[in-house]
């Protein structure tokens with residue numbers, strides 16, 4: 001089973017909304033910043049978000065690609 005860790009650096013987020021538009025299951029806008037959704041499909045360990053579902057992994061990779069300031073990372 002593939003598992004990825006998703007990191008979104010909010011200090012660097014410019015609030016463009018591209019991640020929410022591309023991957024609404026994973027990201028939501030709150031005021032001027034995007035946040036990883038507190039979805040039951042995301043396994044949280046401390047502040048780290050882990051995803052195992054194939055469709056969400058695809059969504060996370062697309063969000064990485066569309067973020068104009070590259071503040072979304074996957075490991």
Ligand code: SF4
Pocket residue numbers: 008012013014015016017018019020033034066067068069070071072
């Ligand atoms: S795409 Fe990047 S800069 Fe734009 S809202 Fe999402 S995290 Fe922030």
